[in-house]
Every structure is written in C-alpha cells, then in structure tokens.
Amino acid sequence: MTRAQAAKSSDEYRKGATTLRGSKVPQTTTDQQLLDRGQDADWVHTDPWRVMRIQAEFVEGFDTLAQLGPAVSVFGSARLKPDSEHYAKAVQLARLLVEAGYAVITGGGPGTMEAANRGAREAGGTSVGLGIELPFEAGLNEYVDIGVNFRYFFVRKTMFVKYAEGYVVLPGGFGTLDELFEAVTLAQTRKVTSFPIVLLGGAFWSPMMDWVRDSLLTAGMVNESDVERLTVVDDPAEAVALIVAGDRRIAGGDW
Numbered sequence: 001m002t003r004a005q006a007a008k009s010s011d012e013y014r015k016g017a018t019t020l021r022g023s024k025v026p027q028t029t030t031d032q033q034l035l036d037r038g039q040d041a042d043w044v045h046t047d048p049w050r051v052m053r054i055q056a057e058f059v060e061g062f063d064t065l066a067q068l069g070p071a072v073s074v075f076g077s078a079r080l081k082p083d084s085e086h087y088a089k090a091v092q093l094a095r096l097l098v099e100a101g102y103a104v105i106t107g108g109g110p111g112t113m114e115a116a117n118r119g120a121r122e123a124g125g126t127s128v129g130l131g132i133e134l135p136f137e138a139g140l141n142e143y144v145d146i147g148v149n150f151r152y153f154f155v156r157k158t159m160f161v162k163y164a165e166g167y168v169v170l171p172g173g174f175g176t177l178d179e180l181f182e183a184v185t186l187a188q189t190r191k192v193t194s195f196p197i198v199l200l201g202g203a204f205w206s207p208m209m210d211w212v213r214d215s216l217l218t219a220g221m222v223n224e225s226d227v228e229r230l231t232v233v234d235d236p237a238e239a240v241a242l243i244v245a246g247d248r249r250i251a252g253g254d255w
C-alpha cells in the first residue's frame with residue numbers, strides 16, 4: 001500500500017503523534033474510555049496516568065496558541081459541502097476576520113470548519129485547527145496551517161474560549177449547539193466577560209431564538225440580558241463588526 005492509500009484507508013487511526021493501522025486500530029476513543037465506568041476495578045488505577053496526559057494536553061495547547069494574537073473561533077456543521085450557502089458564508093467570514101486582524105480558529109474538521117480555514121488561508125491570515133480524536137476521524141482539513149490534535153473534548157474546548165476574542169456560530173448540529181451553549185453559559189456565569197457571540201444565518205437561528213424567548217425567557221429560566229448575549233445576523237461583515245465592537249481587549253474585560 002502506498003502512503004497516500006494508507007492515509008485514505010479507514011484502517012488507520014491517529015492517536016496524538018502515533019499512527020495505528022490494521023489490528024492495532026483501537027475500537028474506542030480516549031474520551032470514551034475516560035467516561036466509561038467499566039466493570040473492572042483496575043480501570044480506576046489508570047486515572048492518575050490519565051490526569052498526567054490531560055495535563056500534557058493543556059500544556060501542548062497553551063504552548064502552541066499562547067502567541068497566536070487576537071483570534072476568533074468559528075463553529076458550524078461538520079457535514080456541509082462546498083456547494084452550501086453556509087460554506088460560502090464561512091469562507092467569506094474568515095476572509096473578513098483576517099482583514100480585521102484576527103486569526104481564525106476552528107475544530108479543524110470538514111464542512112464549516114474547512115470553509116473557515118480556507119477563507120483564512122486564502123486571505124493570507126493565520127488558519128488554526130483544533131482537531132479532536134474521533135473513531136471516524138477524517139484528520140485536519142487541508143486548509144489548517146497551525147493544527148493541534150486533542151484527545152479530550154474538554155481540553156480542546158478550553159482552547160477555543162481562551163484564545164478567542166469572540167465566537168461566530170454558523171448553522172450546525174449537536175456539536176455546534178454544544179459549543180454555542182457552553183460559550184453562553186460561560187458568559188452568563190461570568191467565567192468569561194465581554195465575549196461576543198454572533199449567530200450567522202437568520203433563517204436557521206431565528207426559530208431557536210424565538211424558542212429561547214417564548215419558552216426559556218417566559219418560564220424565567222434565563223434573563224433578558226442572557227438572551228441579549230446572542231446576536232443573529234445574515235451578513236458576515238456584520239458579524240465581524242459585532243466581534244470588533246465586543247472585543248474584550250478593546251472593551252477592557254477580563255476572565
């Protein structure tokens with residue numbers, strides 16, 4: 001098998017810096033193993049080692065990203081194809097973010113992530129991909145210039161927030177909603193201040209915002225100020241303007 005064929009084969013698995021093939025490909029991910037309670041008491045004894053590995057992953061992320069400069073994290077569906085209107089908007093958004101002086105951070109995968117990395121690369125900016133170990137991993141998309149691969153979702157999510165001046169969220173599924181609501185919760189609980197969160201794509205996001213108002217707000221489960229943390233726009237230029245306006249360096253916030 002040539003190297004190119006091997007890279008395409010589903011019979012290949014990357015684990016940190018290690019590549020595993022054939023019978024060496026594991027059936028579970030590191031995250032899965034951590035979250036699995038398991039029947040075997042021996043499993044418990046491996047946790048101290050896992051803590052070391054988690055620590056190392058934080059160090060790796062901090063080391064790589066500390067000198068990144070101002071950046072914006074862009075989220076959205078991993079499943080969008082290049083002919084999608086949202087893909088095109090993500091490319092345009094990333095270009096405009098670069099022109100406004102930001103590096104672009106994504107999850108490093110396909111779909112919207114690829115689109116944003118592509119826009120950043122094409123505009124001559126810094127294109128960052130924070131990948132995650134998945135059982136069906138596709139690897140970092142080809143437009144990532146600085147890539148870090150994480151084993152643990154929670155370590156990776158820390159990086160998205162810590163090194164970004166704001167979030168732009170395009171239409172997506174559970175992964176996207178998870179990232180969006182984590183950011184809103186951090187802002188709501190003041191773990192992070194002055195952190196603009198922009199939802200790009202009115203037709204997709206407005207029904208969700210209606211539900212947030214009609215159900216959550218009406219039931220007193222969120223405050224008006226919480227709802228106001230989320231702004232829905234259709235134009236990538238408007239999204240960038242909101243990010244600049246809410247930039248914590250400019251607004252003087254800290255977290």
Ligand SMILES: CC(C)=CCNc1ncnc2c1ncn2[C@@H]1O[C@H](COP(=O)(O)O)[C@@H](O)[C@H]1O
Pocket residue numbers: 074075076077078079106107108109110113131132134138171172173174175176177179
């Ligand atoms: C086609 C496919 C499922 C590929 C999976 N490959 C992925 N690679 C990197 N990040 C991902 C991947 N899938 C989901 N995510 C994370 O979850 C979000 C997208 O999830 P979803 O497609 O909306 O729910 C992204 O912003 C990303 O941070």
